[in-house]
Amino acid sequence: MSEIEFSKEEKALIVNRIQLYFSEELKQSIGRFDAEFLLDFFSREVGAYHYNRGLYDAQAALAAKLEDVQDAIYRLERPTDFKR
Incomplete structure (x- = not known):
């Protein structure tokens, strides 16, 4: 299976969603770099489970x-x- 990849626009949208989640649900601020790192981690470690489902x-x-x-x-x- 090839690696899960997003376009720049898709990745920016997802990163914004992660930042919004941290802000609204966890009452914490997360920078763009950290949100991208988190996205990459979950894509690599958890993405296959969602893909297979x-x-x-x-x-x-x-x-x-x-x-x-x-x-x-x-x-x-x-x-x-x-x-028959």
Whole structure:
């Protein structure tokens, strides 16, 4: 798996969110450098867990849709003397 990367704009947005969280929830100030460091740490150490969860959710959604397609195909089937 390749490393999780964000564009400069995405990274700036996430860093701002981290700073806002620290300010509002923890009542602490965190600088841009520290927020970027924290983002890099979580991306490296925790990001794969979230990424994999997203893949599992996508697989489940796809499996459900495929089941719908299989049911639709089954309903199109005409009766014959063939055994399944």
